Amino acid sequence: MTQAPRIAVIGAGPSGLYTAEALLKEDPDVTVDVIDRLPAPYGLVRYGVAPDHLKMKSVIRALVGTFDDAARVRFLGNVRVGEDGIPGEVLREHYHGVVYASGSSVDRRLGVEGEDLAGNFGSGAFVSWYCGHPDFTGLAPALAHPGAVVVGAGNVALDVARVLARPAEDLAGTDAHDEVVDALRASAISDVHVVIRRGPQHVKFTPAELRQIGKLDDVEVLVHDDGVLAAGVEEPPERRMRQNLEMLTEWVQNPPGAGGRRRIHLHFLRSPVRVLGEDGRVTGIELVHNRIDAEKVRATDRHETLEAGLVVRAIGYVGEPIPGLPFDEETGTVPHEAGRVMLGSEPVPGCYVAGWIKRGPSGVIGTNKGDGSETAASLLADLPGLATPAYPDPDSVPERLCEYGIEPVFWEDWQRLDAEEIRRGEQRGGTDRVKIAERDAMLEAARGSVRQAG
Numbered sequence: 001m002t003q004a005p006r007i008a009v010i011g012a013g014p015s016g017l018y019t020a021e022a023l024l025k026e027d028p029d030v031t032v033d034v035i036d037r038l039p040a041p042y043g044l045v046r047y048g049v050a051p052d053h054l055k056m057k058s059v060i061r062a063l064v065g066t067f068d069d070a071a072r073v074r075f076l077g078n079v080r081v082g083e084d085g086i087p088g089e090v091l092r093e094h095y096h097g098v099v100y101a102s103g104s105s106v107d108r109r110l111g112v113e114g115e116d117l118a119g120n121f122g123s124g125a126f127v128s129w130y131c132g133h134p135d136f137t138g139l140a141p142a143l144a145h146p147g148a149v150v151v152g153a154g155n156v157a158l159d160v161a162r163v164l165a166r167p168a169e170d171l172a173g174t175d176a177h178d179e180v181v182d183a184l185r186a187s188a189i190s191d192v193h194v195v196i197r198r199g200p201q202h203v204k205f206t207p208a209e210l211r212q213i214g215k216l217d218d219v220e221v222l223v224h225d226d227g228v229l230a231a232g233v234e235e236p237p238e239r240r241m242r243q244n245l246e247m248l249t250e251w252v253q254n255p256p257g258a259g260g261r262r263r264i265h266l267h268f269l270r271s272p273v274r275v276l277g278e279d280g281r282v283t284g285i286e287l288v289h290n291r292i293d294a295e296k297v298r299a300t301d302r303h304e305t306l307e308a309g310l311v312v313r314a315i316g317y318v319g320e321p322i323p324g325l326p327f328d329e330e331t332g333t334v335p336h337e338a339g340r341v342m343l344g345s346e347p348v349p350g351c352y353v354a355g356w357i358k359r360g361p362s363g364v365i366g367t368n369k370g371d372g373s374e375t376a377a378s379l380l381a382d383l384p385g386l387a388t389p390a391y392p393d394p395d396s397v398p399e400r401l402c403e404y405g406i407e408p409v410f411w412e413d414w415q416r417l418d419a420e421e422i423r424r425g426e427q428r429g430g431t432d433r434v435k436i437a438e439r440d441a442m443l444e445a446a447r448g449s450v451r452q453a454g
């Protein structure tokens with residue numbers, strides 16, 4: 001390797017930005033392009049973290065620091081790598097190494113009948129809608145029925161239940177865009193049913209997240225546990241599980257928010273067997289009651305149905321395969337060793353992974369820091385043996401993108417879009433920003449051609 005090392009990081013979510021930060025810090029010669037298919041950076045911090053989790057969003061203040069050294073790091077937004085974008089192998093002609101930090105965006109399926117009825121969504125799609133992701137502005141979820149079902153017992157299930165149950169006015173003070181706030185204001189949902197396949201002693205919610213639903217204004221939380229807690233359960237091994245169990249035991253006796261206008265029902269030991277529908281739309285869900293036998297979930301012959309116009313499955317995600325790279329279908333991740341992409345027992349030269357596409361869809365934002373550092377360390381250790389790219393000149397990248405009809409959003413463009421969102425926040429009042437969700441409108445704002453409406 002003779003040229004100064006040039007690295008592309010694909011994905012401007014936490015793992016991409018932590019990897020870029022580590023590369024820049026550990027090797028003063030390295031320059032990095034952070035590439036994202038969206039015109040805005042921050043991945044799931046912008047498009048996953050719930051709008052009412054304002055404190056969590058403030059992690060952006062730390063992530064933005066990655067772009068401080070403008071001479072060494074560049075943002076290239078609005079650039080999809082792969083199908084319908086620039087092929088990964090073409091991009092690799094411009095860099096010594098490429099780190100894929102593209103996340104896990106595909107919703108897992110339940111594999112039950114009726115899953116394709118209108119009104120049934122994966123949490124990836126539903127959360128993207130309420131977070132103003134440009135690919136999901138047209139989702140228009142049906143909120144006209146009093147019942148809604150959320151399947152799953154993770155923090156995402158709690159996020160979705162909370163957003164559906166809490167007063168819409170609370171969201172007006174967040175970055176949620178106007179259409180979402182208006183849709184939630186008009187919502188007829190009164191009962192949000194969270195369907196959890198195991199018992200109250202098994203759930204791994206973050207206790208703070210569980211506590212939060214017990215503190216919502218005008219929302220009652222009802223625990224349906226078929227008497228399991230009253231009969232007594234074994235103490236769970238993890239502290240957070242014990243904290244959850246303590247809270248749930250208290251809530252069985254004293255439901256928080258009793259008499260509230262809306263209800264969140266926590267249904268334990270139940271699994272969906274069928275999504276019910278009429279005229280192509282969801283009308284409810286059929287559940288089977290479970291028992292736990294030697295830590296395995298076993299279905300009983302007891303069934304029940306819940307009426308609902310909306311079903312959201314929050315049961316996890318898988319990654320999208322990256323053309324030209326190996327992929328493990330079972331885990332939905334790219335096989336790797338310490339971040340080096342592996343084809344069998346051989347590393348794929350110059351190719352690395354970080355974040356959810358590397359280790360699967362679990363872990364909080366901070367988990368991606370150590371993960372990104374590990375990948376950066378592997379790449380930097382390999383650098384002396386990596387081939388010099390055919391086109392090492394940084395200017396060659398935008399020219400190449402142009403050949404594919406791609407006009408990138410640079411950092412200064414994003415800053416214009418950012419400023420316009422902040423301006424809209426001031427206009428709405430009581431919030432730091434209002435997101436622009438439509439892709440064209442984002443691009444207009446980024447390129448300074450936005451109409452100053454209102």
Ligand SMILES: Cc1cc2nc3c(=O)[nH]c(=O)nc-3n(C[C@H](O)[C@H](O)[C@H](O)COP(=O)(O)OP(=O)(O)OC[C@H]3O[C@@H](n4cnc5c(N)ncnc54)[C@H](O)[C@@H]3O)c2cc1C
Binds near residue numbers: 356365
């Ligand atoms: C709904 C939800 C809520 C969450 N809330 C919290 C929370 O409150 N607190 C917390 O600590 N953690 C939370 N997490 C977890 C946290 O968001 C993840 O740990 C983290 O975002 C994973 O980072 P990542 O960079 O691997 O993936 P992502 O954040 O998904 O980033 C991947 C990036 O890659 C880009 N990309 C994908 N494909 C391509 C392509 N082909 N070309 C170019 N770019 C591409 C995407 O646009 C995206 O920006 C939440 C997760 C979810 C799903």
Ligand SMILES: NC(=O)c1ccc[n+]([C@@H]2O[C@H](COP(=O)([O-])OP(=O)(O)OC[C@H]3O[C@@H](n4cnc5c(N)ncnc54)[C@H](OP(=O)(O)O)[C@@H]3O)[C@@H](O)[C@H]2O)c1
Binds near residue numbers: 159
């Ligand atoms: N505020 C926060 O800090 C925050 C917010 C959101 C997300 N996150 C993080 O982001 C990551 C992803 O969250 P997540 O909620 O998507 O994932 P998760 O924590 O893995 O939860 C997925 C849930 O789906 C259930 N499930 C899987 N398959 C199922 C099936 N076929 N039928 C019924 N239930 C099924 C699992 O049940 P079992 O438990 O029985 O396996 C599990 O409870 C997590 O690490 C989470 O902590 C953090």
